[in-house]
Amino acid sequence: MKFLILAGGNGKRLKSKKSKPLTELNNKPLIKYILDIVNSLNKNSEKIIIANPKNYNDLEDMIDKNTHIYIQDKPLGTAHATKIGMDHIEDKEDVFILYSDTPLFRDSTLYAMYEHHRLTKSNITFMSGLTSIKYPYAVVYRDDDGKVIRLEEHGDPEYDPPYEYSIGAYIMKAGVFKSLYSEIKPHPDTDEYYIPEVIIKAIEKKLSVEGYICLDEDEYLGINTPEDLKLAEEILLKREVSDSQIQEEKYIKFGTGGWRAHIGRGFTLQNVKKLTQAISNYLKMNGKTNKPVIIGYDNRFLSDEAAKEISSVLSANNIKNYLSTTPIPTPLVTFTVLEKKAALGIVVTASHNPYNYNGIKVETEDGLPIPLHMSEEIEKISNSIDKISWIPYPVAKEKNFTKECDFRRKYLDYLENKLDYDSIKNAGLKVCFDSMYGSGTTTIQLALIGARCDLEIIRGYRDTLFEGSAPAPTEEKLSHLIYKMKNGDFDVGMAVDGDADRIVLVDEKGKFLHTNEVISLLWYYMHEIKGFKGGVVRNVGTSHNIDNLCKIFNEKTYEVPVGFKYIAEGIRKHNALVGGESSGGITFRDHIMEKDGVYAAMLVVEMLAKTGEKISRLLEKIKNMVGKWLIFFEKNYNISPEIKIKLNKFFNEEHKTIAGYKVIEKRTIDGYKYILEGGRWVLLRPSGTEPLLRMIGEAKNEKEIEKILSFLVKKLEL
Structure with a gap:
């Protein structure tokens, strides 16, 4: 298959200083869209561009070694331009003809058109479109069986809408085109030769002609005027949303919280293995395969299976790994990476996203969220992988390339050494904890009971549907916890998200405390009661009340983008005491540089034990200090x-x-x-x-x- 691109338009109606193919759409020449689509279909295919004398040199600057440019000296129509290209192609070759001013075709549509042509074994296949609007294009007529029987150039449809028009993409053998072109005549009004006339001649000669219908009108917008350009910009914006599901299935893409996708659409075990192979390749390229990888997972559907697939791929790549024996909070993976001096950590989790999502989060050897340059490199490798190394999980285990390990033990020992457990034990606190069916249940349970807290757990078992919602600890989703706090005798209520890296509180009166208020409470406790100095790093969407509180004590706040990696960077750069975000994440200068709902929960009970104050009283004290509380x-x-x-x-x-x-x-x-x-x-x-x-x-x-x-x-x- 060869591709022939017609790029001789001068673009007068576009009012552009450049020729039409070089006119830019979102800072990208129109013809570059076509070249990118062709390369996505077959990057090694031969491409022929038909240019005009004025744009030849500019087009030559953007082509690759598989592309040749020929000049149409005079504008004698699209069929004439096509003939110039066909003269350089052998008769037996299939040729895909495209216009440079139709940049919105999806590669999937052009592929479907090619498959239609191949499977129907037609002599010619052209792209058509359905619309209720009348256009000055070639009208398509079909018989009752759907067979194309007639094409009328610049015709007025003789049937009710939707109207069908030929819209500017064609497939045929070079020899077929040459034979038909020799028999057509120029248009009487313009003295030019047009491709639809070739199709009409093919129908007259009883050749098999197929019209593949493109159902999306946005795809075949031709760029002829400034208004068309503006409309094309809007269409591309719309596609960022409407095509997201297609992109999700085809490509692995990291967001602020790692890679996340719909289960069964983007999040599949095959894509999990593909991403793990990319991570393995990255570790090999950077000389880090001598260190193990830590693997954890949450309570979501497929998380445990995906974790074993990750282990299988890593092991097949000769990378040793430790796999958690139980669902665990994300911060425990971060902690274990540092404790075992691992190459990195991988967590199967979609955190607080709805139940039909899952994903993978990657932690660096420094216990930090994956930086942008690293995620981009892993993405790039993932989306170009053809082969995946894999062995069955039992084999990896038998050969000691993977070891199952309970990561909770050393983390719990760390908490006991880090915090004042004696004060907590002596306080006799009563805690109501809502796990939201997440992976934080047993870790927080063990920590609180180990500190002799009287504990009641809500939603502490696994429900992969999360009651049909998202395990996000918002006020609307915590009605049961709030009811318990209003009607029970508890000192504090706390809730974490699906992987326990976010936390909110409910005070002893049943009042919900947003994470913004938790950040203020814990910073005040660390700064004024425990005596540590330093400000706060917060993201752009976090409360300015924190700023006003810090000012009272001559400390600064630092605003960063969303993404905990920016919080971590800010803490290190400014030696800040606390880092937090309104979505629930908090960490501390002398702790791991990742959000940790477990550590924050234990710091809350330590605060209550050391101050002897109720949550409501402590917060009221802070609000009175600040004055105007937003x-x-x-x-x-x-x-x-x-x-x-x-x-x-x-x-x-x-x-x-x-x-x-x-x-x-x-x-x-x-x-x-x-x-x-x-x-x-x-x-x-x-x-x-x-x-x-x-x-x-x-x-x-x-x-x-x-x-x-x-x-x-x-x-x-x-």
């Missing part, structure tokens, strides 16, 4: 293709006010954050792990929050 809000909205377009427009506009409040500053280190007058702020940020728009901010009261949200919802038509 009210935090967070709302999630599904991102549709239409919303994506509106968001992009909103972000590019200048806003002097939002909901009537003056915009003081616009920050763009992650998402779009608008600092408003009076300490208010709002952040608009697409999630890095889910198809959601997160709307986060703070205001002085609920009325102001409603005002801000209503304005944005109406503006973006959410």
Whole structure:
């Protein structure tokens, strides 16, 4: 198969200084879209470009060794341009003809068209499209059996919509084209030769002609005017959302929390093995196979099986590994990486995502979240892998390449040495703990009981459906815990997410405490009661009340993008005492540089034991110190293709006010954050792990929050 690309258009109607094929769409020449699609179909295929005398040199600069350019000296039509290319191709060769000004075809559509051509064994296959709009294209007519019987160039359809038009992609043998071209005549009005005339001649000669119907009108938009360019930009924006499921199945892509995908769509055991092979290759390329890899997993569906597949692939690559004997919290893998001086850690988890997700998180040998350069390299390797090394798990175990290990023991010993267990034991605290069916159940249970706390556990068993929801410890999902706290005799209620790296609290009166408030409590306790110095690193979506608290004690806060790797970097860079994010993650300078809900939980009970205060009293004391305590809000909205377009427009506009409040500053280190007058702020940020728009901010009261949200919802038509 050879590809012939017609790129002789001058682009006068586009009002561009460049020829049409070189006109840019999202900073990329139109013809580059076509070349990329062709290369995705067959990167080694021969390509022929038909240029005009003016754009020849520019096109020559962007081609590879498999591409040749020939010139159409005079604009005598598409069939004439095609003939120039066909003269350099043997008659027996199949040729795929494309226009450079139709950059929106999906590679899957062109592949399906080729397969249709091959399987039907037709002489010619052309791409057609259905629409209710009348276009000046060649109209397609079919008989009752669906056979193409007629093509009418620039015709007016003689049937009711949807109308079918030939839309500019063709497959035929070079010899077939040459024979038919010799029999067609130029158009009487333009004296030019057009490809549809070749198809018409083929039908007249009773050759087999197939019309493959492209069902997505967006794909065959031809770029002829500035308005077409703008529409194409919007279509590409929509595709970022609408094609995400296709991309998820085909490619492994890391987000802020590692690789996550829908179970059965992107998260499959085959993709798990592919990613593990990429990690193995990365370790080999960087000389790190002499150290083991630590493997953990959570309570989700397929997590335990995926963990064994990871072990099997690592072992087949001669990389020794330790596999947890039980579902464990993510921070225990981080801790064990450091304790065993491992090459890295791998956790099968989707953290707080909905039940139909799973994923893999990678920790570096330093116990840090995987940095961007490393994740990009592993992604690149993953998506180019053809072969995977694998052996059955029992064989890996028998040959001692994998060892099953209980990672909880040494971590629990660490907690007992790190914290004041004597004070906790003597306090006789009563704790109600909601595990949300996650992997933190037994570890936190052992830690609290080991500290002689009187413990009641809610949702402490495995439910892979998480009650049909997500194991995210939000107020709405903790009604049972809140009820228990209101009606029981407990000192504190606590909840963690699915892999126990995030934590929230409920006080003794049954009031929900957001992680923002937990960060404030634990920083105050570490700074003022335990006597440690240092500020706080928080992400862009975390409360500014923390800033105001730190100022009272002459400490600074540092704002970073979303992703705990930035929190960890910030703690190290600024020697900060605490790092945290509003989504639930907290860690501390003298602990592992990953969010840890287990350690935070034990620090909370130590705080209660050492101060002798109730949670509500401690928080009230902090709020009184700060004075004007802002009210935090967070709302999630599904991102549709239409919303994506509106968001992009909103972000590019200048806003002097939002909901009537003056915009003081616009920050763009992650998402779009608008600092408003009076300490208010709002952040608009697409999630890095889910198809959601997160709307986060703070205001002085609920009325102001409603005002801000209503304005944005109406503006973006959410």
